[in-house]
Amino acid sequence: MRLLLIALLLSSFCIAQTNEYSISFENAVHHEASIAITFPELKQKTVTVRMSRSSPGRYAIHEFAKNVFDFKATNSKGEVLEATRPDPYSWEIKNHDGEINVSYTLFANRADGTYSQIDESHAHLNMPATFMFMEGEEHRPIKIDFNVRRDLNWKVASQLKKVSQTTFTAPDLQYFFDSPTEVSDYQLREFMVDGQNIRFALHSDDSAQDFDTYWKKVKAIVLAQKEVFGELPAYDFGEYTFLACYAPHVSGDGMEHRNSTILTDRESLAAGGMEGNIGTVSHEFFHSWNVERIRPADLEPFDFTAANMSGSLWFAEGFTSYYTNLILARTGVITSEDYVKGLNRTFNYVWNSPARDYFNPIEMSYQAPFVDAATSVDPVNRNNTFISYYSYGSVLGLALDLSLRQQGLNLDDYFKAVWNQFGKKEVSYSIQDLENVLSGYAGDAFAKAFFSQYIYDSQMPDYQNLLSNAGLTITQDKNKPYLGLRVNASESGLRIASPTSKGSPAYAAKLNKGDLITAVDGAAITTVDAYNALVKKLTVGQTIAVSYKRFDSDATTNLTVSADPTYTITTDEKADKKARKLKKYWLQEK
Template sequence: MPRATTTGVRFTVSVQDANAHLFAVTLLIEQPAKDQRVSLPVWIPGSYLVREFSQHLQNLQARQDGHPVAIRQLDKNHWQADSAAGKPLELRYEVYAFDASVRTAFLDSTRGFFNATSLCLRVAGQETRPHALEIAASGHTQGWNVVTGLPAHSVDAAGFGHYRAADYDELADCPVEMGRFWSGQFTAGGVEHRFVISGAGAWLDGERLIEDTRRICETQIAFWHGDGAPPFSSYVFMLHASADGYGGLEHRNSTALICQRADLPRLRPSTSDKPAALKATDGYTTLLGLISHEYFHTWNVKRLRPAEFKRYDYDAENFTELLWFFEGFTSYYDDLILRRAGLIDDTAYLQLVAKTINQVQQTPGRHLQTVAQASFDAWVKYYRMNENTPNATVSYYTKGSLVALCLDLTLRREGHTTLDAVMRELWQRCKGALMREADLMRALKRLGKRSFDGEIAAWVHSTADLPLIDLLQGQGAKFTHDKAPLAQQLGLRVSETGGSVQVKTVLRGGASEAAGMAAGDEWLGLELAAVRRGGAAEAWRIHKLDDVQMLRGQRTRVTALVSRDNRLLKCPLDWPTESQAVKLGVADAAHLGKWLSD
């Protein structure tokens, strides 16, 4: 490994065995301390759960001055080498990588991906020194390319070679994708953007994806800076297309994304020289919303961020009550940006808003947990979902986005400012850095010409419902009701696979809870009383939830036959009154346009 006097911490990452999913890592500490300590993070910023990355680290060895050095584990993620001070210390180890999410590391014969929080040990006392990363080519990587947001120092045409980071935080914030991937480029705000996709087929309509992503980026850069330049000199989108997956994780000048392969834009085979594009699907709109969401985070959470995140503690949870702002407000703007970029129309946007409203309204936990509490509890509740989660919690993504909507429409109704202006005020006031709730309150008061303490107390720090109907109708939206899905009417969340109805969640206060049904039940059938005197009772097998509606006829009570722990149980189910779901449409296009096209 080449030496460099300006870099005291140097990593080399290579593919040791793709079939065994093993990365090999070498760490050279040029000026170690006596009894040098190292550690591996337990979480990755942006994903608020302790994930214990050290579980995948193995075969850790140390050498100094050409001789083996004892190294012992101090706790779950810290080690100490019996090193002398000053002489270069070399650590070698392996990392098992077979998690295809955006949060950790993955390696097989087709691709590799990693976040430094999963592979790169932190050197105690040297976290703020420059770090170097070499991504080494090998026989396993023949024909592969590398992409990352890290500044290149000396790399070959495929991207293998040496990269630099100012400190460990920058290293941790720049994931690496390697393999055979589709690649495209565009310029937005005067900055080069690269988009790479692993797992796509030849049918990919890459031109459409690039153009649509460019429009999203141009719209967001203009949102934050007008004609100014963004706070990064390059940007990389890394998308993995899989059979079944969805998610994203933001970084300072890149993002890692996962989508279902079927949601990518496709070309229709044609007899002409250039195949025609297929019509956009709902899945593709969802993908564009994900792209928009993670790109918006480049400003809102990666730079403008909670004061509690001044310096990440990689060894433990980092608590904040502000995820309703940083995730929720980003969730408000992700789809709104699609509308402003001309990628969806008013009707499509309002349908997305209605979907969010219904998700919150159909969550009984909203009556128990404030959205500020949900932010603080993310580490133990949101990221540890179970069958009771909807009954005990509310999502800071969905309710937070509705808080943003209510603030925006209130500000617009009063005529002094908009939430757009408030966001830009916060960017300037906090200098794109640390923010507290008090900063938001000051910006709202200064631009909105009054205190918004009452609204924030009611919408963020209480479990009161939001004034959505009044505000949306006042902005030109048509507010109606539609029949709720059957599962929601019954107070259930189910899966239907292979002709079996599996109960996943029983919602608090619903008809199914009153009947005694429980998560984990398999709903096998119905017992039905005779309709008329002298008639016979009936029992029927069901294979999907809609069978229940069809079989019950006009009966107001049925008996659900369920299997629980291989016992057959009867649950008397009183049919609920019909529940409603929100439906939004366009009432006043001109008035609506002042909001959606601003």
């Protein structure tokens, strides 16, 4: 099937008319690019060109058209064509002569996985944020010329098919828009794995020596993840490219694509990125299997005109998040002890959230268009109604892996089975398919229990047993007092800094964000240190009076102290031989 797909893609260049794009950066100092597109041999008398409203790997709406200006359309003779605006994202053009030439200026000044940034250090291009397309002609091949700034020693890095140093092609719009491009004076490292070239283009001020140190970690991650699936994907054109921008003027992010990934962070390698950025490398490279080829059916095909919703993000993003730090531990990039410590934050965020009363992991995934780099101005109630599918899926991945290991199985081999049945063949999957694969691997009863309890419902696995069998302990301090408040100091008292969570003492006492606490049991409290000292002296079950101001009115409420719900996961130094052995094979401890 894959060979047939490639043959069809190659033949499309001979059969279909090619749309030609070019981009130049003369005014990069003011974050502008000049873009020109030729759409030849058009059959429809009225056509629409538009900017995308979404981007591969993101699920929310992004209004990229807002950064476009100086739009012009001409025919093959250079005569100006009238363009009308049926909506904020589109330009409708009539009375052409079979060819339309479009030009416009793009303002771009945010470098991350969604947007583009142009300045005299680089052109960081996310394609949907940069280029228009013509409705109805998405199937056409695309050729693009990058008119690089030679005075700045710029060169081009991309997963697009290379024709020359500055000319590249894509078989269709879906591939073109899934192909971010870095144009800069970047450093490059490469190594071959089973006949395929793994490349890392680094745009930063880091030394070659620091890059070499980082590159060793990246190579270890690539090889360790290959072991999970048993093989690398067959990357198009035999290459995979990391596109990294580590600079103070970019925004921290990571975004997977079919044969490449965007990596951005404000920290250079020398300024903390050596440790701080490597987790994003691990996460995004795992996506070249899980989500790019092991692909949810409800994301196919990706719609560039609307928000994209999937119920499988707990698996596509969450299980990928589980492997992010696990791979770092297996490669020695972090210690196994640091890995265990790192479980705590995510674990507590998920299992102490009241949101499980309302949504299961599938329904949490459905909320991606509202949370994945989405913007809104009205307050939301997410601390009570939402758990990130990244985190939720991660702790479920932990539970599934440890549950399988109790039977002499493991999550790696389950992923191999999913890969062989779906990802390797590039056949998209449903949630039922995931359950069916687990059923074939671990048995019908096991698969049905896991999915019915933890995917279609929001029950909590028996981590006490699972972690104990893996040489870890999980505890809660039943005597530690807890109020459920996060406060900031102000001149008038302590301001509640975030919405209170359902089930907490503060929520039951009807306290909420913005309330100004003036006294506790009659004692004035004005500093965070004084508040923390007071909380330590309280006892579980004790009732205290809290005086506060809301809308400039004085009020008092009674608050009953509860036990701190925080879980603590640690290594069990007294674990038996069997548990230590399981832990060793799980984390691949040397």
